[in-house]
Amino acid sequence: MTQAETLEPRATSADGLRGEIRAWLEENFPRELVDPAVREADADLSRKWRLAMGHKGWCFPQWPVEYGGADFSRDDIKVLNEELTRIGAYNPVGTREQVFGETMKQYGTEEQKRYHLTKMAQGEIRWCQGFSEPGAGSDLAGLSTKAEDAGDHYILNGQKIWTSGGMESDWCFCLVRTDTSQKHGGISFILVDMASPGFEVRRIKLIDGTSPFCETFLTDVKVPKENILGEVNGGWEVARYQLQVERKFVAMSKGSHGDLPGPGLVALAQEHVGLDDDGKLADADLRGRIAAALMEEQAFRLTSRRTAEPGISPQVRGAVASILKNAGSTVKQVRAELALEIMGQQAMGWSGDAFSEDDLGVARAFLSGKAMSIAAGSYEVQNNIISKRVLGLPDTVYKA
Ligand SMILES: Cc1cc2nc3c(=O)[nH]c(=O)nc-3n(C[C@H](O)[C@H](O)[C@H](O)COP(=O)(O)OP(=O)(O)OC[C@H]3O[C@@H](n4cnc5c(N)ncnc54)[C@H](O)[C@@H]3O)c2cc1C
Numbered sequence: 273m274t275q276a277e278t279l280e281p282r283a284t285s286a287d288g289l290r291g292e293i294r295a296w297l298e299e300n301f302p303r304e305l306v307d308p309a310v311r312e313a314d315a316d317l318s319r320k321w322r323l324a325m326g327h328k329g330w331c332f333p334q335w336p337v338e339y340g341g342a343d344f345s346r347d348d349i350k351v352l353n354e355e356l357t358r359i360g361a362y363n364p365v366g367t368r369e370q371v372f373g374e375t376m377k378q379y380g381t382e383e384q385k386r387y388h389l390t391k392m393a394q395g396e397i398r399w400c401q402g403f404s405e406p407g408a409g410s411d412l413a414g415l416s417t418k419a420e421d422a423g424d425h426y427i428l429n430g431q432k433i434w435t436s437g438g439m440e441s442d443w444c445f446c447l448v449r450t451d452t453s454q455k456h457g458g459i460s461f462i463l464v465d466m467a468s469p470g471f472e473v474r475r476i477k478l479i480d481g482t483s484p485f486c487e488t489f490l491t492d493v494k495v496p497k498e499n500i501l502g503e504v505n506g507g508w509e510v511a512r513y514q515l516q517v518e519r520k521f522v523a524m525s526k527g528s529h530g531d532l533p534g535p536g537l538v539a540l541a542q543e544h545v546g547l548d549d550d551g552k553l554a555d556a557d558l559r560g561r562i563a564a565a566l567m568e569e570q571a572f573r574l575t576s577r578r579t580a581e582p583g584i585s586p587q588v589r590g591a592v593a594s595i596l597k598n599a600g601s602t603v604k605q606v607r608a609e610l611a612l613e614i615m616g617q618q619a620m621g622w623s624g625d626a627f628s629e630d631d632l633g634v635a636r637a638f639l640s641g642k643a644m645s646i647a648a649g650s651y652e653v654q655n656n657i658i659s660k661r662v663l664g665l666p667d668t669v670y671k672a
Pocket residue numbers: 400401402403404405408409410411433434435436437643644646647648649650651652653656
């Protein structure tokens with residue numbers, strides 16, 4: 273039976289839909305998951321919630337029912353989000369699936385889309401990204417993981433690194449070399465079931481004890497040829513599309529790297545710095561810098577909104593992704609640095625009763641914000657893209 277057949281007909285009026293969503297959430301959302309710490313710790317319960325939302329079609333509510341979505345309009349999605357927030361619930365789908373879903377929609381065959389989009393939307397298959405290698409980060413096209421043609425399948429050998437969420441994923445989309453005679457033109461984009469023999473995942477333990485990244489080792493991993501996404505040797509185009517979507521997503525999504533908890537900079541400054549006799553922030557220099565940061569944030573928000581308007585050409589879309597990525601990471605990093613300055617030692621906590629959850633969140637936002645200008649291509653590499661593809665500057669400016 274397809275998902276379309278299992279879904280009950282949905283209520284048509286906004287009130288009817290709200291009622292239906294509210295009743296379902298009341299019955300199905302495990303209340304323990306209101307606490308983010310439980311979400312992290314209780315993998316089984318989190319999975320149960322993901323599958324429940326997925327089978328309802330609400331992980332990707334905007335997608336068509338035949339791909340595992342619920343065919344929701346923007347207004348319907350707003351209602352769903354409001355109801356999730358009301359009860360302390362959340363959409364369990366992660367950034368990786370949201371970004372890769374767009375790439376799959378763009379480059380997948382109808383068969384690939386029906387299988388993979390549906391499994392993704394139903395929460396049954398989670399994905400990670402196998403692009404970076406120990407010898408290929410910024411120069412991604414220098415990658416050396418090899419896919420050898422073995423008739424109806426490929427044999428993969430190589431190593432990937434910085435694979436976010438590798439330990440909790442089921443499938444990995446990888447860039448592999450299918451032709452060693454050319455650089456960019458010898459790369460293919462391939463979908464690998466991580467349960468395949470020879471696919472090994474090892475955690476990378478960070479200094480704070482967490483392991484958001486993995487190393488992945490591929491030793492004689494057999495992958496059917498139909499798992500190529502896009503054209504053989506055409507993987508660079510697919511990867512560029514994936515990275516463009518990811519860059520925009522990283523720049524614009526809330527609750528990601530570098531986002532401050534709590535009520536915002538002004539409230540923070542009022543609390544920690546205090547007001548003068550005129551009711552203004554007591555430190556005039558800080559006041560000016562907070563105002564400048566807030567104006568930048570507003571300009572970034574408005575520009576981001578403009579870039580979502582229809583009719584943007586593919587060339588401009590690529591450029592916009594790099595510009596937004598750099599502008600977005602700068603906005604978040606400046607905000608976190610200001611928060612640190614405002615709070616002083618209260619933002620230097622790592623644990624303990626002397627610090628509130630929000631205090632600790634500021635320290636973590638400052639640190640994780642640094643990752644934002646590296647992930648999905650570093651700040652400098654985005655500047656290279658902007659200078660070459662947008663401004664048309666030459667590779668070499670100065671000659672000895
Ligand atoms: C939070 C996070 C999540 C990530 N998740 C994933 C993932 O899921 N999957 C995955 O495949 N990868 C992932 N990565 C890896 C990421 O894509 C790479 O770290 C990034 O592309 C940079 O590559 P590198 O680390 O090898 O640095 P390098 O390429 O070694 O760069 C080192 C420094 O040199 C600079 N540099 C390099 N080349 C140039 C140049 N031509 N011009 C100017 N400056 C240059 C860079 O800007 C950087 O500052 C993640 C990284 C982070 C931080």
